Amino acid sequence: MKVVFTDLDGTLLDHETYSLEPARPALEALKGRGIPIILASSKTEAEMRPIAADIGIEDPMIVENGAGIVGLPGAEGGETDTYQRLRAALEAMPPALRRKFQGFGDWNDEEVAEKTGMRLEAARLARQRQFSEPGLWSGSEDERAEFRARLKESGFQAVQGGRFFTLMPETSKADAMHRVAEAYREKMGEDVFTIALGDAPNDAAMLEAADKGFIIANPAHAPLAETAREREGHILRSDKAGPSGWNDMILQLLA
Structure with missing residues (x-):
């Protein structure tokens, strides 16, 4: 089939x-x-x-x-606390590196709607995360490599999609x-x-x-x-x- x-x-x-x-x-x-x-x-x-x-x-x-x-x-479907662990790993980053990444959890519904072009209701649904955190990267490639290495130590990875830089488990x-x-x-x-x-x-x-x-x-x-x-x-x-x-x-x- x-x-x-x-x-x-x-x-x-x-x-x-x-x-x-x-x-x-x-x-x-x-x-x-x-x-x-x-x-x-x-x-x-x-x-x-x-x-x-x-x-x-x-x-x-x-x-x-x-x-x-x-x-x-x-x-x-994965562990029920995956998103909470992911956000904890993000907040544990050095402040200068942490500021280079802004994700859906850092934005309100209106900001997600503005950055994605979604309607407000769609943005609200997009913020109902269970396993991953899409966002935007503003740092250098060297800083991105350090960011990824620190994520890996916590059991997570970062994947570049067509629009967003997404943090997620190693799957x-x-x-x-x-x-x-x-x-x-x-x-x-x-x-x-x-x-x-x-x-x-x-x-x-x-x-x-x-x-x-x-x-x-x-x-x-x-x-x-x-x-x-x-x-x-x-x-x-x-x-x-x-x-x-x-x-x-x-x-x-x-x-």
């Missing part, structure tokens, strides 16, 4: 408008074939529930960059994809062909690990580097950006 794993911002959702409408034909085609659509995003569960409802799916979801999986029987969307795929193998009793779509560095491991990967064009940031998997034909790139590119790649795959 086939299972589709997709990033949201800049991939299924337009980078500026957060709309998925151009991808609607491909989404309906997947649903018509009974192919699960696994949303895999840096977004929170609270943010992703309305998106899943809009698509009309009740499939499992990979939330907060793979730090949690929701809706998968038997899958653990990934790729790890979560493997767990979801294994659950489907056990449930269905057949091999699972994994299809992944993404646009940013935090999607790279998932794209590499999938049986078929699609890099969705996003003019807002530099394209992902070419890898051996791409040269071998396992990863393709869309010409169009965001949901329009997503639609093209899925319809091409199904054809």
